[in-house]
Amino acid sequence: MAERPHRPMRVPSSHFEAYEGGIDPAVQLRIAHDSARALVHRVRATDDADVVERMVAYTDEHGLDTLAELWAQAGPRTLPGALWRLSLLRAMIRQDARGTALIYQRGSEVLAASAHVVVAGAEAPTGPDEILRLADEVLRGAFSGDFAVALERAAAFCRVSAAGAADLADDADAGLDDARAGAMTGRASRLAGSAEDFTACAALERRGTLD
Template sequence: MSGRQHHRPMTPGDGFFEAVTDEGSDPAAVRERAELAARLLVRGAHDSADAAVAERLVHLAETEGLETLAELWAGAPVDTVAGCLWRLYLLRSWVYADPAGVAAQFEAGRSGAPVARVVAGVADPPGPDELRAMIDQVLRGIVTGDFADVLFRAAAFARVVATGRAVLAPDGPEPTGPGHDVGRVLALAEQLESAGHVELTHGLG
């Protein structure tokens, strides 16, 4: 019999997110509870193999609010589950905010980052609908796959987009808004890839 400890998956509606910020105002305590919530979400959800849990995780930023997730996890280091979750939901928010623009960037970056394109696993042609479907499928992988694979796929996708943004930038004015800065998207790609290797070797904290 396996000695692995199983956790009931934390999902939206359990009231846990309210408890994270309501139990006192000590920043260190809030940070600790927020990181615990992230670990319970990822580790517990993977144990559940429940499609409904996967869908709730995909739409977590919509049901709880991206601002709530930012308050909980935006300050967490990238080598933690909390830090990775924030970056994954931030990446999803970029795609959903401008799917046509991100699709154009991905298309422009495919030839410059061929290996990353394959790892990302985006359908061809990479239109707005395909991009939204891909990023949602990446997040479903928290439940249905391996968390390291989730991080590597998201990192590869961000790397292709950053490459495409660099290709397109000289052709017109620099776009404004989140996700358009080349350096920011490339940094996100590198952070997620590095975290994937940490997850593989000894697990993220």
């Protein structure tokens, strides 16, 4: 089947977890929360696997623009904020699967004895194809199965990748490549912060208070 034309994701990886903007009006935040609840409940209530697949493909077809209008300004530890960041994480991976796989693979070596690698669930060794499959699996898990598990997998992925980026930053620093060292250090920091937010969201979801 030929691929359907779609608008490209126009969010560079450096913007992951660094979206900033003005404060949304209260009504827009209410719509963001209401729409997120309605979306998750509607998709999870159906037995039609095609509905889940359509949701996974949604960001490919429409880009992140539509989601951004409602969800991007929501707090990171809210339901719309979690959905936005899951979609943004997948976009980051799809935009640079090779680079993301390199960072993740390095992190999986650094954290070889950690449970985070197991929880993230990427195939090893992790190349571009494996990292793309992981991105789809995590987003798909948000609409089927256990939403908290999907959030925990996203958190684990971010922790492993943060460790990889930090290790690559050390390599660049040793090689006197200050620009790359700075970029990798910043990426590691953003990923580590995202891991904390996903973990917090997973805990809220398990308590039934993620909204």
